Amino acid sequence: MRIIGTVGLPGSGKGEAAAVAREEDIPVVTMGDVIREETRRRGLDPSEHHGEVAGKLREEEGETAIADRCIPMVREAAEGQAGEPVVLVDGLRSMAEVERFVEAFGDEFLLVSIEAPFDLRATRLGDRGREATDLDREKLREREERELGFGMGEVMDAADLTIENDDTLEGFREQVRAVLDAGAAAVGADDHEAGPEGENE
């Protein structure tokens, strides 16, 4: 089994990476969807209260609340696959979450950081316009600071691979496909040799 987890600031391209995985029939577990679902369960609008509920969940159930909910979903997604399974986990945010995934999956877990400069991300999010923060640069800064407050910078530094998403969408999608294919090929092989480019070492 190979579990590929992504980390990246808002608008870096995690959703696009997940879309590429789905096109390749690789199941995706989206950590943000777990929060959106919980936000709706609490009778709140995810486009407004997503961050607040993410914080509350961590306060109530601990740092790994969201990872804990995702791990059985990952196992279930893996069980549904023929051959050696690969699952993409979209959106890790803290070292506590990384450690939880490593505890659950050991060397089968590969952490990939997706990175792009603030201005590019702000423009792309403005075009996307999914959430209130997408259209407002100040709100984006706040969202970003909140996410960095959860320790996201440290997670990005700890990644096994970095994909720079500062060029065309098609170029980015190709890089993602290469990592997914290498991840799939590396199932059962030595861990950190997966991935064609952008390795930290």
Ligand SMILES: Nc1ncnc2c1ncn2[C@@H]1O[C@H](COP(=O)(O)OP(=O)(O)OP(=O)(O)O)[C@@H](O)[C@H]1O
């Ligand atoms: N290289 C690129 N060129 C042009 N547009 C891009 C590129 N990469 C991503 N995008 C677009 O930018 C927007 C943000 O990307 P995406 O939704 O993947 O970000 P994200 O990391 O999932 O953000 P969030 O954490 O806010 O959900 C999307 O509309 C996506 O299609």
